[in-house]
Amino acid sequence: MDELGSQFGSLLQEEKIKVLSFYELKPLKIAGIAEAVIVPKGSAKLGLGPPLENVIPVDADHRQIAQFSSRNSKQYNVVKSNLDLVLSSQSVRNQTLGVGKTVLSDYISDTLRSENSGTVLTLHCHSYRSLNDPLHALLRDLLFQALQSQHMAVSLKAQLLSLKAQIIAMSDVPFDTILKVVEDTIRNTLAETFLIVDGVDELDSRSVEVESFLRTIGHLPQSSAQSISELDQLRTWNAVEAFLEKGNPGLDVTYATIIEELDKSSKGLSPVRARALPLASVACRPFRLEEILELLAVDISNGSVDPGNKLLGGWEILSRACGPFLQLNDLGAIELIHVSAKEFLKSYSWGPRPKGEFAETEMACLCLSYLNFTVSERTLGTDVQVHVDSLSKQYPLLEYASQYWFDHFMRSEEIVLQQLILLDSFLTSRSSVTWTSSFYPHFAFKRGDSQGTINSTEQSILANLQIMLRVSGRMVDASLSNRCIKRLSHLLLDSWQDSLRMEMFYSGPRARITIEKKLRLAQCYMAMNEMKAAEEIASEAFRTAQESLGPLHSLTIQLNRERIYSQFRSRKSPGSAEAYEFLPDFLRLLTEHVEVFGPNHRETDACRHALASVHLSKREYANARKILEPLHTRMIETFGYSSSVAQNVTNSLAACANMQGEIDYAESLLNTNPSLVKAVSEPLEIDITRVPVETIHAVSIFASVLGAKEENRRSEILHQRAIDGLMALKGPNTFRVYESAINKGQALRDQFKYAEARKHYVQWLKTSDQNLGPDSRQSKKIRERMIDVDRQEQKWKEMSRSVRNQQASRGQLTVSAIENSSRPGLRNS
Numbered sequence: 001m002d003e004l005g006s007q008f009g010s011l012l013q014e015e016k017i018k019v020l021s022f023y024e025l026k027p028l029k030i031a032g033i034a035e036a037v038i039v040p041k042g043s044a045k046l047g048l049g050p051p052l053e054n055v056i057p058v059d060a061d062h063r064q065i066a067q068f069s070s071r072n073s074k075q076y077n078v079v080k081s082n083l084d085l086v087l088s089s090q091s092v093r094n095q096t097l098g099v100g101k102t103v104l105s106d107y108i109s110d111t112l113r114s115e116n117s118g119t120v121l122t123l124h125c126h127s128y129r130s131l132n133d134p135l136h137a138l139l140r141d142l143l144f145q146a147l148q149s150q151h152m153a154v155s156l157k158a159q160l161l162s163l164k165a166q167i168i169a170m171s172d173v174p175f176d177t178i179l180k181v182v183e184d185t186i187r188n189t190l191a192e193t194f195l196i197v198d199g200v201d202e203l204d205s206r207s208v209e210v211e212s213f214l215r216t217i218g219h220l221p222q223s224s225a226q227s228i229s230e231l232d233q234l235r236t237w238n239a240v241e242a243f244l245e246k247g248n249p250g251l252d253v254t255y256a257t258i259i260e261e262l263d264k265s266s267k268g269l270s271p272v273r274a275r276a277l278p279l280a281s282v283a284c285r286p287f288r289l290e291e292i293l294e295l296l297a298v299d300i301s302n303g304s305v306d307p308g309n310k311l312l313g314g315w316e317i318l319s320r321a322c323g324p325f326l327q328l329n330d331l332g333a334i335e336l337i338h339v340s341a342k343e344f345l346k347s348y349s350w351g352p353r354p355k356g357e358f359a360e361t362e363m364a365c366l367c368l369s370y371l372n373f374t375v376s377e378r379t380l381g382t383d384v385q386v387h388v389d390s391l392s393k394q395y396p397l398l399e400y401a402s403q404y405w406f407d408h409f410m411r412s413e414e415i416v417l418q419q420l421i422l423l424d425s426f427l428t429s430r431s432s433v434t435w436t437s438s439f440y441p442h443f444a445f446k447r448g449d450s451q452g453t454i455n456s457t458e459q460s461i462l463a464n465l466q467i468m469l470r471v472s473g474r475m476v477d478a479s480l481s482n483r484c485i486k487r488l489s490h491l492l493l494d495s496w497q498d499s500l501r502m503e504m505f506y507s508g509p510r511a512r513i514t515i516e517k518k519l520r521l522a523q524c525y526m527a528m529n530e531m532k533a534a535e536e537i538a539s540e541a542f543r544t545a546q547e548s549l550g551p552l553h554s555l556t557i558q559l560n561r562e563r564i565y566s567q568f569r570s571r572k573s574p575g576s577a578e579a580y581e582f583l584p585d586f587l588r589l590l591t592e593h594v595e596v597f598g599p600n601h602r603e604t605d606a607c608r609h610a611l612a613s614v615h616l617s618k619r620e621y622a623n624a625r626k627i628l629e630p631l632h633t634r635m636i637e638t639f640g641y642s643s644s645v646a647q648n649v650t651n652s653l654a655a656c657a658n659m660q661g662e663i664d665y666a667e668s669l670l671n672t673n674p675s676l677v678k679a680v681s682e683p684l685e686i687d688i689t690r691v692p693v694e695t696i697h698a699v700s701i702f703a704s705v706l707g708a709k710e711e712n713r714r715s716e717i718l719h720q721r722a723i724d725g726l727m728a729l730k731g732p733n734t735f736r737v738y739e740s741a742i743n744k745g746q747a748l749r750d751q752f753k754y755a756e757a758r759k760h761y762v763q764w765l766k767t768s769d770q771n772l773g774p775d776s777r778q779s780k781k782i783r784e785r786m787i788d789v790d791r792q793e794q795k796w797k798e799m800s801r802s803v804r805n806q807q808a809s810r811g812q813l814t815v816s817a818i819e820n821s822s823r824p825g826l827r828n829s
Helices: 002-015 062-066 074-093 099-115 134-147 153-166 175-188 208-218 222-233 237-246 249-265 267-281 289-297 315-325 339-347 356-375 384-394 398-411 417-428 430-446 451-476 478-507 512-527 531-548 554-571 577-597 602-617 621-639 644-659 663-670 693-708 712-729 735-750 754-771 777-821 824-828
Strands: 019-024 028-030 034-036 053-058 119-124 193-198 326-328 333-336
Touching (some): 019 062, 019 074, 053 074, 099 119, 099 193, 119 134, 134 175, 134 208, 153 175, 175 208, 249 267, 249 339, 267 289, 267 315, 267 326, 267 333, 267 339, 267 356, 289 315, 289 333, 315 326, 333 339, 356 398, 356 417, 356 430, 384 398, 384 430, 398 430, 398 451, 417 430, 417 451, 417 478, 430 451, 451 478, 451 512, 451 644, 451 693, 451 712, 478 512, 512 531, 512 554, 531 554, 554 577, 577 602, 602 621, 602 644, 621 644, 644 663, 644 693, 663 693, 693 735, 735 754, 735 777
Parallel strands (some): 019 053, 119 193
Antiparallel strands (some): 028 034, 326 333
16 A cells, blocks of 8 residues: 555656645544544645645544535535635646546547457547548548558448549548448448547537438447447446446455465464454454454353453464454554455355354354353442443453444344354343343443433334344244244333332432432333333432432433423424423423533433424424524534434424425435435335334435425335334334324325325224324324315315316317307308
8 A cells, every 4th residue: 555655646746736635633533442533634645745735624523524514514615615726727727628538438449459359440529629620530530540450441442442533632522422431331341340439529519510420320230339338338327336346356366365375374373364354344343452352262152251262462463364454543443454355355265164244143143142241140330330331341342242242133144043042041131131221321322322312222123133033033943033032022121120120129219320220211111102101200200309319410300301301292282282381391401401411411402402392393493493403513513424313303403494395405404314315215225124213214204305395106105114114113102103104195195096095094093093092193183184185085076077067068069169150040140
């Protein structure tokens, strides 16, 4: 890489190519590693110096400089204005058109000449622009090239000599005559002929000669047309994607050669290499050095870390074993040399070991085994945060295993028996309870997630695992798989209830830690949309906290927020009187949050988001946006576009903009969600149940935006997609699924599919009555929509009947007029 950089710098100096080097000023917060400037100024610049290189700072972190938030962002305008300046000055100095197409056509010409024995004729139209007779010059060039071809020379020479004998000078031959000679020559040549015409758009399109020339090319034999169509295919996205999937075979050869050389130079380290590289290739994030060293020492069969497997030399031994494939960066993280190495290592065969593609299964087993012996039967102290951080130092792989074991399990090519046994062991011990209630929430809090988001994410994880076990697990061991499914279905609620029971037994009902467990249980019920249970637990715990901790204790304030918010969610109805009752409570809550937590604390932001929800429910969209827009900006700057907490705020802001009729703004907000593109693609490229819940909510809002744009068919499809995802991950008690169901019925109605819309509403009314109750606002709304469908269908029928009657009466009048006109007396009168 250093050599390539040196050669590149030399080339730039030799060709006097202008370079703009942009570098970030702000550090980026990297989950689980550190906060640092990823590409500092020294690494961003080439070191050419002025005037060849301008080094420009941008007030952004690495994520913001790689993907701008919008065309109006300050960072985007800094970069664009500098590029515009260079481009405008260069275009004045060197007005060369068609350089990109010319390079491509030259490349194709050279490739065809080297790979074919036929004739290749290449024309660059911009070469003839300055001449008085550009089309004649073009044909002269074509004739000159053809005369040099061994396949064309004899026939063409005979035709041209015949023409020359009939006229004084070749310049007097009419354009169409020469064109006919060229066409006949190409048609009559037995060998393959490739005609490449570059930059036709640079000729005068109004010219009769140009029209004649293009028409002649279009009528050439299919063999030539086929070459043109194949060239067109090179420019499609399908071809680009296919190339990305297949990769560069040259790199694969290079990587294989590196492994062969390593096998010769460090044969004794082959087992380390064969284990470390496949595992590194499937890692969900770069390993820290201590993590991968711990990972390689895990012995699944004994359920422990085997000291004999530890690499005593650390990075020195690991780098000798893996060569250039693994790089240790300044933050102590292990990275693959290039993304292409990831795909190669996944498919490479490591002798007696299975292919790298089975590394996902091995990673799932390693993580589950590690959790089973580090977390099992462990009782955490009153300060969970301090205790877990202390355990993380003792067990370096604990954070990674807690955050990603389920990802590797879900990405496994197939479930194996060992995987099921380890999962069963995890679920039937206290490991799963401690992981659900302590370890996963702790590490999720560190990356900025709220407790509500954590509960929702855990719910999705457990639902996805159940789906996978139903599909694949039963084929391995039906009894074991069913036992795991049953345990997973109750794990989230059981974990928090069990955790609360233990705390009440050890610490008593009025202890701070017990009150905190009650808060988490209430939040768990809220994530499961069990609002009455959440309200009861939060209300009881709130009273206890007021008495034992005081009214302005952080736990008291959080419990009060959950109590009021659960009441609001169970009773709210857009525009109803109930929504107005909660506004003073939330305003008072926000003041208390700012006083106790600070203005920009995570809990204060959660309270702001809840207050915005009240304004949305009251249809006070302007007030909601005043809260959501600055909150959205801060969430993006702090956590990035892909974080769940930022996506939740983005969804609320997009829904607000959509209700205000600002459809384009709503769509632009939703498009900042990195995973939304695949979730709304047609056809669907991924399993919708593998998509985060926040993204499924975004799909639902995006479908509503499409409905507002009158793209009703696509709106219908995406609403159904959101329904499928939410029903699988959240179940029939979640309110959002009914919003999508109601809006899907609206999309059907707007397509005049009245019978289908009615059938859809009947099905969902039954579901709503069973799960939410016949008096729920969702059931009431569905009944209103059913009446609306009947009314619209009746109007449609009446209008159709009226149109038919009018057409019939016009027909009768016409017939009557014709009949009357046939009577002489009437016609005269």
